[in-house]
């Protein structure tokens with residue numbers, strides 16, 4: 646039985662968290678975005694047109710003695726932000742930290758949308774959602790986590806994303822030194838392939854929790870905390886000078902004073918997003934006005950507890966008990 650840990654690095658404004666992996670023999674090192682909101686492991690590859698590669702590391706299956714083409718298999722994915730990629734599939738050895746999966750489906754990109762080409766630090770995505778939404782055709786493939794979990798002490802992974810500092814993903818164990826107080830557990834609905842859960846309510850600042858069911862997903866691949874419009878309006882009604890700015894595509898407000906905390910319930914516990922984390926990023930060079938880290942989930946169909954929510958907590962993604970655990974740290 647094994648356990649593993651790997652450090653993940655926050656990019657500017659914690660816009661995404663990038664984590665090193667190795668693929669093939671000899672190992673080819675890439676840095677990818679671990680995404681609990683999707684279930685494909687895809688990487689920039691030598692099968693792409695040179696014009697679509699701008700600084701990223703690429704996977705070369707022909708340079709790996711352990712790669713084996715999955716004949717006839719293809720994949721195509723489009724994300725919530727409209728970015729997309731597609732290509733074909735190889736089985737190869739993938740290592741994360743000290744954990745190795747010998748025959749992991751590695752989806753080699755042939756095409757990627759401009760959002761990926763224009764993000765030089767990101768060499769691909771590693772999906773940590775449920776394998777039911779893997780896009781490989783004709784036969785969907787397992788995620789790294791699904792393949793490695795039989796070798797783990799216990800079938801779970803944890804996230805410890807931080808604000809402007811390296812965080813970590815642990816596999817197979819809960820590190821008692823990584824959190825304080827108790828873990829609040831809540832059941833997971835994985836019927837859509839996501840780490841879905843329902844929060845019982847929310848509060849703005851120091852007020853008492855309002856009962857309001859919020860159904861959403863824990864998603865490391867989404868930067869912000871995307872909530873129902875009514876809750877977002879209630880929050881920003883208590884932020885001086887906040888307004889919806891259609892040119893920015895969301896609520897903006899003066900960067901000072903610090904806005905109130907946002908609290909959401911997890912079963913009989915609570916998670917507090919400090920006001921200074923709601924200050925997502927300045928929208929002007931004078932740092933006068935800031936883009937909010939809490940925005941509306943309109944059009945998505947569910948809320949998204951993205952990095953703004955996750956980085957306040959130590960979160961346990963427990964596939965064995967099909968539950969999510971949230972703890973302060």
Ligand SMILES: CSC[C@H](NC(=O)[C@H](Cc1ccccc1)OC(=O)N1CCC(N)CC1)C(=O)N[C@@H](CC1CCCCC1)[C@@H](O)Cn1ccccc1=O
Nearest residue numbers: 660661678680682683724725726728764864866867868869
């Ligand atoms: C409404 S889901 C929007 C969300 N994409 C974001 O959150 C991007 C992430 C990002 C960061 C830096 C560079 C490029 C992209 O960032 C912003 O959209 N930002 C940050 C910067 C802000 N100024 C504006 C808002 C999103 O599609 N995530 C998916 C994973 C992403 C895809 C793009 C690359 C990074 C990983 C995914 O889990 C969302 N999913 C969740 C469930 C079902 C389908 C689905 O697809």
